[in-house]
Amino acid sequence: MAAARWALALARGAAPVALGLLLWVAVAGGEQDRLETLKALPEANPEVLAQRRRHNELIMAALREAAQTEENVARRPVPWQK
Template identity: 70%
Template structure:
């Protein structure tokens, strides 16, 4: 079975957009580490803020746990809802 002359042209037409996409991806992804560096030193990484976030997450998890265990619709409770 002879190789059709259109196959190389079809492969080239398909490979060019893929190659360009890979080049663009490499160009954009190359600076990701430099973009992450300023984020690591941001404010909000101190112990007090982390403790506050941890407590907030614990309260949310407690509310979700209670909602999972009860048959009541906790979304219909009043706004000043406290555990």
């Protein structure tokens, strides 16, 4: 009688673990496809990355200038040059 209880308890405890393991295997299998898709995106192009890097540099330069001055740089006329 006690052995049957233990077997039932073990089966009830192992079922969620097995289900979680199966779901993990299913998701992990799609991970390789996701990584390959990310490598094929146009954003991985060196030209696009260079443009984005240059854009980020310009933004950081504007933020640095705004931090160093007391003037409100947001109120400047739109076509402004450094």
